[in-house]
Amino acid sequence: MHLPFWLTTALLLPVLLYQGKHTRKHTPRLPEAQGSPSGQYGEGVPDLRLLVLGESTAAGVGVSSHEQGLASQLALQLHERTGRTIAWHTYGVNGIRLGQLNRKLASMDLPEADVVLLSMGVNDTTGFTPRGQFRRQLLALREMLTQRYPAPVYLLSVPPMHLFTALPSPLRQIMGWRARQLNRVYEQLAKQAPEDFRYRSYPAITDVSLLASDGYHPSAEGYRAIAEVLAAHNEGAMYPLRRHI
Numbered sequence: 563m564h565l566p567f568w569l570t571t572a573l574l575l576p577v578l579l580y581q582g583k584h585t586r587k588h589t590p591r592l593p594e595a596q597g598s599p600s601g602q603y604g605e606g607v608p609d610l611r612l613l614v615l616g617e618s619t620a621a622g623v624g625v626s627s628h629e630q631g632l633a634s635q636l637a638l639q640l641h642e643r644t645g646r647t648i649a650w651h652t653y654g655v656n657g658i659r660l661g662q663l664n665r666k667l668a669s670m671d672l673p674e675a676d677v678v679l680l681s682m683g684v685n686d687t688t689g690f691t692p693r694g695q696f697r698r699q700l701l702a703l704r705e706m707l708t709q710r711y712p713a714p715v716y717l718l719s720v721p722p723m724h725l726f727t728a729l730p731s732p733l734r735q736i737m738g739w740r741a742r743q744l745n746r747v748y749e750q751l752a753k754q755a756p757e758d759f760r761y762r763s764y765p766a767i768t769d770v771s772l773l774a775s776d777g778y779h780p781s782a783e784g785y786r787a788i789a790e791v792l793a794a795h796n797e798g799a800m801y802p803l804r805r806h807i
Contacts, residue, residue: 564693564743567739567740567743570736570739571736574732574736577733578732578736581729581730581733582688582733584730585728585729585733589728589778590775590776591776592623592774592775592776592779593623594618594621594622594623594654594655594656595622595623595626595627595628595630595631596626596627596628597627597629598629599628599633599651599652599653600628600649600650600651600652600673601628601629601634601637601649602637602647602648602649602650603638603640603641603647603648603650604641604645604646604647604648605647606647607647608647608648608649609646609647610640610646610647610648610649610676611648611650611674611676611677612633612636612637612640612648612649612651612675612676612677613633613650613651613652613672613673613675613677613678613679613711614632614633614650614651614653614654614678614679614680614681615652615653615654615663615667615678615679615680615681616654616658616663616679616681616718617654617655617657617658617659617663617683617684617685618654618656618657618684619631619632619654619779619780619785620632620633620652620654620655620681621652621654621655621656622652622654622785623656623774623779624773624774624776624779624780624781624782624784624785625774625780625781625785630782630785631652632681632780632785632788632789633650633651633652633679634652635785635786635788635789636650636679636789636792636793637649638789639786639789639790639792639793643793651673653667653670653672654681657685658685659686659691660682660686660691660696660699660700660703661691661695661699663682663703664702664703664706667703667706667707668706672707672710675711676713677713677716678707678711678713678715678716679715679716679718679762679792680715680716680718681718682720683719683720683721683741683744683745683748684720684721684723684741686744687720687723687740687741687744690740691744693743693744693747696744696747697747697751700717700747700748700751700759701751703715704759714756714758714759714760715759715760716759716760716761716762717751717752717759717760717761717762718762718763718792719745719748719761719762719763719764720742720744720748721741721766722738722741722742723737723738723740723741724737724738724739724741724742725768726738726777726778727770727777728776728777728778749761762795764792765791767780767784767787767788771783772784
């Protein structure tokens with residue numbers, strides 16, 4: 563149990579509850595992206611198939627079309643950098659927590675993929691999911707995906723919520739503190755079980771021109787900026803291209 567965090571949260575609870583309610587009431591709730599949740603850059607059989615799973619970022623909140631979202635933009639960046647054919651697919655639900663995502667995925671017929679990226683953590687942060695429970699849910703997700711996707715699952719860093727200017731202080735600092743705790747769960751799992759998990763971080767979006775109208779989610783330019791950073795990891799063979807025989 564992280565005693566300093568919980569003591570601080572308990573002392574500030576009345577303020578946090580008020581600020582949370584006020585923020586939810588006055589922050590625009592943007593819809594999920596529309597259009598096909600899959601696509602391809604390049605011709606012929608894909609050299610790499612990407613699958614992005616998660617919450618609002620995987621659902622494309624902040625842009626009108628999935629083609630502007632994270633999975634598509636990452637595939638485009640890899641295609642432009644390598645000249646290879648890259649396929650992409652995304653599945654996300656705005657507002658979902660990891661345990662809920664696991665239950666949904668268990669009943670779904672997921673697409674073929676060579677690389678799976680998980681974009682989660684914000685809703686588990688705001689929902690105060692216990693760290694031990696979060697870890698168990700990550701292990702359960704990996705177990706569920708093992709047969710279909712033997713390669714490690716890439717855990718994308720929990721956004722640094724202490725930099726979310728749409729959140730007032732001290733709510734912003736408390737959420738940032740909690741987000742860092744969950745992010746450390748990612749880092750620890752990737753260190754302890756590299757055959758199952760890999761961790762990838764990307765810089766926080768602080769430029770307002772990269773944010774959607776809610777000041778919370780990435781805009782099309784924001785998703786592109788995140789994709790550029792993640793695509794750069796391909797130099798370290800993050801996304802191994804398949805060879806066709």
